[in-house]
Amino acid sequence: MTTKDVGRTAKRGPYAKSEERRQTILDAAHAVFAARGYRGGSLQEVADRAGMSQTSLLHYFPSKRDLLMSVLERRDEITSGAFPDDMEEGLADSVIRTALHNEDIPGVIELYTVLCAESVTDEHPGRDYFTERYGRLRASYGRRFAELAAEGRLRPGVDPDQAATSLVALWDGLQTQWLLAPDQVDVAKGLRGYLNLVILPGTDPTG
């Protein structure tokens, strides 16, 4: 959205076409890395998809590593709405909505699952990104669960921070199984099941 607006408001600016080109490349790279991983995907394949030569691609992104980092940064924009801090929506509803939303965007879950696990390998450029991302997610959901606990809406004995870690872990694990057997695994149902166990029903409908 931000990008398109730039394109509209600065259509004749010196960077308008260049920015459009960058977006095309990022789309292509997203698809390639999702389908083949970072190490398994090649700049040539990205260039083919983007309709340009491999060297032209390197004019916009000076290295494969840079390209990956830009893809990861843009992923956050695509899935924004995924984070629980954006509205007065209940935690459970927010999570389920985001899970269903992501299933509808081709390649988003593949990219995330593949690159995340690949990032734990030696010298992988995406490692810091995922480490920091998980830290943020645990802290963010931990706060939400703590709020629920303060309202007496967390099941007794459940630790907010552990619930946050487990929610994120469950989500990731369900997506992995879903990618391998989409007919046998229902991500949203699994998340709902967990959240129903942990969160007690409240009088406030927005809980």
Added chain:
Amino acid sequence: MTTKDVGRTAKRGPYAKSEERRQTILDAAHAVFAARGYRGGSLQEVADRAGMSQTSLLHYFPSKRDLLMSVLERRDEITSGAFPDDMEEGLADSVIRTALHNEDIPGVIELYTVLCAESVTDEHPGRDYFTERYGRLRASYGRRFAELAAEGRLRPGVDPDQAATSLVALWDGLQTQWLLAPDQVDVAKGLRGYLNLVILPGTDPTG
């Protein structure tokens, strides 16, 4: 164990040394694939670790793909005891024990996490292995939860099959987070937390 026994009982047989060599290679390949993934790891690096040339390695395993499949098969032996069908132990205790056991074997969790996610990429040789493995795990744990349900020890409203899927998903996801931040994530604790939510205490101490 099987391998060592073969070595002992057939020490002077024609295949004893060859089998030993194969095990050395599999150890090396396990370490390399765990640290760099399948696509990121090279036969040369495996050969270096095993103390032989890359071509000698290919004498024992005709292709990189064959090597990977053998590593995956042997992984099941290394982690045997991981499956809940081997003794009269409670489901929860069995899971926790296996989780702690795996943490102590260097590279086992790395290998599993990295290769599993990598296997969802295009034309990855490990894909069928992980798809079938998940199918077996869901079925196996699904039966265990169903048994508990029949004893009235599953929390009302919890579906046994969904609990099985979720347990496996949670386990995987916790391991991924643990690999990226071992000081901030406790796999066994997270699993125990989930199992305590789902399984009700029983009079039988082995439940």
Added chain:
DNA sequence: GTCTATAATGGGATAGAC
């Protein structure tokens, strides 16, 4: 900005001597 050409490196796999 885009391309061709190419450098520089590394990959998996094969042939064949010993």
Added chain:
DNA sequence: GTCTATCCCATTATAGAC
């Protein structure tokens, strides 16, 4: 069984013409 030598292919990245 083990090695050297090599093939053939792919990769990322750079140089430089246009």
